[in-house]
Amino acid sequence: MRHASSPLRAPFGKAGIWALAGASAAAAATAWWVTDSAPYPYAQHRLLDLPLPFLSWERLAEQLQPLPGERMLEIGPGTGLQSLQVAPRLGADGRLDIVDIQQEMLDHVMRRAAGSGLDTIAPTLADARELPFDDATFDAAYLVTALGEIPDVPAALSELRRVLKPTGRLVVGEFFDRHQIRPAALARQANAVGLHVIRQSGPALAYFALLRPCTSGSADRPHAGAADRCAVTIDS
Ligand SMILES: C[S@@+](CC[C@H](N)C(=O)[O-])C[C@H]1O[C@@H](n2cnc3c(N)ncnc32)[C@H](O)[C@@H]1O
Structure with a gap:
């Protein structure tokens, strides 16, 4: 036989x-x-569906606070673990743009989105170091275990700062591995491109950080005076 x-x-x-x-x-x-320093291999995509400790959707939502009607950007969605949670919160008038350097990842998310009846996710094959969007396009952006994978982190942060509205918010989730950007390094590199860390949740080994453009502080905003804190760093 x-x-x-x-x-x-x-x-x-x-x-x-x-x-x-x-x-x-x-x-x-x-x-x-x-x-490895290459992008996470699509061949191992099943492991991306397992939520990492301290980086759950609930913890991301606490920092990101997606609102109906917003236009949001996700870099490095992988298989869509976060995308499929965020997109419905943006409602029919909102839109989630997902950017990945691997077409297989984008295709995977779009298959899952179609299966869930979601038609407000827009995929773009691009490198985070050179985002194909106009200045001040997005209300918010986020990356989960993706920033450290990008070969030039300052370039990616600079691009994120550019495409965010002046009142925008950025959430970075990082998990302990060889690529991890530690909280202090994130704060330092973000400051250099005009972003600052507002708050951090979770331990340094698996944390979410909320950042805003340095010019976002004003008397009528919840983070009033934030512009003055552009030099603040968080110990790791
Ligand atoms: C470890 S996966 C994380 C996936 C998902 N965020 C999660 O938490 O399950 C990192 C993702 O970032 C993408 N990526 C890596 N380098 C990139 C770059 N330079 N530009 C855009 N995406 C990139 C990878 O293709 C992959 O989808």
Whole structure:
């Protein structure tokens, strides 16, 4: 018999083959988390569906506070773990632009969006270091475990600052791995491009930070005086 004579199948059986495949994928993904500087490989996309400790949707929502009608930008959506939560909150008049450097990731999110009846997500294949949007386009932007993967973080932050409205907000979620941007480094690099950290939630190893453009402080806004805090950094 064909299957019985297979050198791989004989010792393990069907369950063993799946376990082996799963273990190999997990090992490859772990190796990527620890060592690689390339974009997260689409081949390991299933692991992206597992929420990371301290980086749950609820914690992102606390910082991002998406509102109906807003135009929002997500960099590096992966398989859409966050996109599929954010887009419905923007309502029929809102729009979520997702930007990724890998077409497979964008296609994956759009398949899931179609399956959920969501038609307010707009995909764009682009590099975060050169965003194809006009200045002051977005009410808010966010990236979860994506910023540290971008080869030139200051360039990406500078682009995010450019495409955000002066009153806009940016949420960065970072998880401990080789690519992680530590909170103090984020605050420093953000300050250099005219963004500042308003607050941080979670431990330094897995945190969300809310940032705003340095010019956003004014007497009638909740973060009044924020412009003065552009030099503030948070210890990691
Ligand atoms: C680790 S995944 C995170 C996915 C998702 N945010 C999550 O939390 O599950 C990082 C994502 O960033 C994307 N990415 C990496 N470098 C990028 C770049 N320079 N520009 C745009 N996207 C990039 C990858 O393709 C991948 O989809």
